[in-house]
Amino acid sequence: MIKTLLLLFLALNIYAKDFVIASYNAENLFDLKKQNSEYKEFIPNTSSKWNQKNFNIKINNAVKVIKDINADIIALQEIENREVMQLLLKKLPEYKYSSFVKYSRSSIGLGFLSKIKIKNNRQIDVKFTNKIFRPILESTFELENKEFKIFNNHWPSKRIAESYRVKFAKKLQDRLSKLPRDYDYILVGDFNSNYDEDRSFKYNKKLNNTSGVTGINQVLNTTLGNKYITYDDVLKQKRKVHFNLWLDLPTSDRFSNKYRTQSNTPDNIILSPALLDTKNISYIHKSFKVFKPNYLYRNNKVLRWQMKGSRYNKVHVGAGYSDHLPIYAKFSTSKEKTNPIKEIKKNSKKDLNKISDLYTKMKLVEPAIIKDAVVIYKSKTGAIIKQKNDRAIYIYKHAQELKLGYKYTLQVNDIVDYNGLKEIDSFSVLEENTRFKNYKSLFINARKIDIFNSNNQNEIAFNLRGEIKKRKLYIDDSKSILNGKSIKIYAKNKNNLPKNNQT
Template sequence: MPYIWELNFFKLSIPSQSFEQYTVAFYNVENLFDVVNDPHVYLNEDFTEYGCKNWTENRYQKKLSKISDAISKIGFGSTGKLPSIIGLAEVENKKVLSDLIQQPKLAHSNYDFIHYDSPDERGIDVAFLYDKTVFKLLHSEPLNIHLENEEGVRDTTRDILYVEGILAGTPVHIYVNHWPSRRDGATTTDAKRVEVASQLVQYIDKKDPENKRVVNSLSIKEAHHIIIMGDFNDDPENDSIKKGILPYGFDNTTASLKNFHRGSLNHNFKWNLFDQVMISQSLHNDVIDSLYFHKADIFDDIMLRQWKGKYRGQPARTFVGRTYKGGYSDHFPVFAIFRRN
C-alpha cells in the first residue's frame, strides 16, 4: 500500500521588525503652556499660578511627563522604536518644546524641533519634532494663512508649518496644520476651513508644479512625496478634506479609522476624527530604496483614556473647562507607519 504524504503549507508571517519601519505621528497636546506670563499672548495669564487655571510648575511638569510618555509609545508596537517625526498642535513656544524633548522618556533619543510663532490669538502654534538620526532637515518655513470676516477684517489663525527634509533616505515635504476651530459652530466656520485647504493646495502646487505627487513610479530623486498632517477641525467626509485636499493627488490614510465607536476626540458623546494624516499618491510605490505607506492608526491606548464615570473611554483631558483633571490631552494621537522598499 503506497504511502500518501499529506503536505501542510503554512503561511509564515515575517515579524514587522524585519522591515525598516518609521512612524510619522501627529498629536494635539491640548494647551501646552509654560508657567511664565507672556503679556503678548492672549489667555496666557490663565496659565500661570495665579490665573484661572492655577497652572503651577508641578502641573506643568506633570503635563510634560504625560505627553512625553504618550509620544514614546506611539507606533512602538509596530516599529519597536520611538516616532521619527511628530507634528504637534497647541504648543506655546520653544521653551515648552525644549522642556518636552528633555523629559526622561525622550531624552535618550536624538530629537530636535522646529517652531515659529504664529498670529493665532490664543498663542498656540504647531510644531515639528524629529529624530536627527533618521531625518535630515533641509528647509522649514511658516506658511501664512490669510482669512477675513464678512466685514473684511483680518481673522488670524495658525500658520501651516512647512518642512522639507530627507526621511530614511527619501526626500519628503511635510505640512503641519491646525485649522480654524468650530467654536462658533461648524456651519458658520465651514468656509474658513475650505479656504485654508485652498491656500494649502496653492502652496503645494508652487513646490510641485509638475504634479509629480500623483506618480508612484518615479525614482527617489524625481518623486515629490508629501505628507499632510494636523488637526483639521473637520472629519474626513467634510468638504475641506474630501473636496479641498484629496482630489489634488492625496489619499487619507486615517479616514477608515473613524466609526461610531472610535475617533481622535469626543464631543457631546460623539466621536470625531479631526486629527488625520494624508499622503501623496506617490507614497504608494514599489520603487527600490523608497519609503512607502504601510498602515495608519489612532493611538488610543487605555493609558490615554478616562477610566471611569460617564466619560469612560474618552480622552483623559488636562482640563474640562476650568476644572483640572490632570490627564494627557483632549485628543488622541494619530500616526502612519512607513516602510522602506
C-alpha cells in the first residue's frame, strides 16, 4: 500500500509542470509599411531615419529580450500589427501560438507569444467618443487539461486623467465578475498605473478627477479600505479581489520604469485568488521578478530606444530597447511548490515584537506589541522610535504624547507604506518606561554605515560632511564609505535649507 501511494505521488510530480508568464512593453515596435496610423517619427524612410537598418536593430533587440527571458507565455504591448507579430514568430520558432488585437485606427496593439496552447481569444472593447486606445485581449490557455485565462492590458497613459483608466478597469472587472469564483486567471500588461496608484496620484489635480478612485486599486480591488490585499486575506474576501505581485518584492526593487530617477510600476501582474489556492494552477511564492540585465538597466537608468532632436523632429539613433523593463512570474501545476498561504499562516503565529518585524508586513492582521521603543526624534505630531540592536521606524502624526529620549511599550495597530517608506499609522501607549538618557547612541554613523541601504530607512545619521550644491549634499569625506555620493535635501520650510556652496 505504501509503495502504491509513493508511486502515485511520484507520478503526479513527474507530470507537474512549472512555467513562466512575462509581460513586456516593447515601446513602439513598428514595421516599415506606411499605414497612416503610425506616429510621425515611425513613418518609414523619412528624415526621422525609421529605415531598414534601424528597424532591424529594434526588432532584433526585442527578439534578444524575449529569448533571454525565455518565458512560456509573454504578453507584449505596443506592437503595430499582426505582421510584426508574425515576424517575431519567425525569429522565435520556439513559440508555436500567438494572438493579437488592435483597433484599425489605433497606432499600436497588443498580443501574446506562447509555447502553451491558446484555445481561444476574445476582445474586450473599451471605446471613447473622443479618443482611440486599445482593446483588452482575453486569451484562454490549456496546459495538462487545465484551463486558465490571461488578460493582456494596455491602459491609457497619464497624459490624460484617471477616469479613462477607471473605465478600462470597470470593463475588465465586469468581464471577470462573470467567471466562476475558483477560476484561474491573470491580469498582465501596461496598466499605466502604479501598484499604489491611489497614493501616488492623490494630489495630482491633472490626474485625480475621480475623487481618489483608481482603476487598479479601487475598481480591481487590489486594495480594500485603503489596505492592500495580501496573502493574509486574499482567500477570505467575499468580494472579487486581486493580489498584485509587486507586493512580493522589497520596496526598493519595485520598478519597471524610471522617470527622472523616480521608480514607477506601470507594468503589473495581478492574480485572482484562485491562483493562490493550490488547486489546478497556482503561483510559485516569491517568484515574481523584474528582468533587468545590464543591457536593459544600468546606472539607475532604463536603456530605452534612443532618439535625438526636438519633440517635433525626432531622429532614430539605432540603439536601445524600451522605456519599460519586462516583468515575469512562475506558476506550477504542482501542489508541492505552490502553497504560500500555508507558509503565511505558519509565520503569522509568530509574535511581532520587534520593529524589524514590522518591515516584513504590508499590513497588520493582529496588533504588534513593541517593547523598549526609544523616541530618538520628535516633531510636533511625529516621531521616530528605535529599539536597541534593531531598526527604527517613523510614526506619522498622533505622536504628541511621546517624549524625546523616553522608552515605551507600544501597541502598533496599523502600518503603511508611503512612497516606499514604512510608517506606523495607528498605535497606543501601553506603558511609559524610564528615560533613556543616551538616546543619541542609537543614531547610526554615516562614515561607517551605508545610509542608502534600504535596511537603514527611517534612521537618524550623523557624521555627514560635504558641500551643498543645488539642494544636494555632496559627500566630501575621505574617511566615509559615502565619499563622492550625493544626498538630496528636503525641508518643510525652504528657508531652512542650507545655502549653495555651504559646507
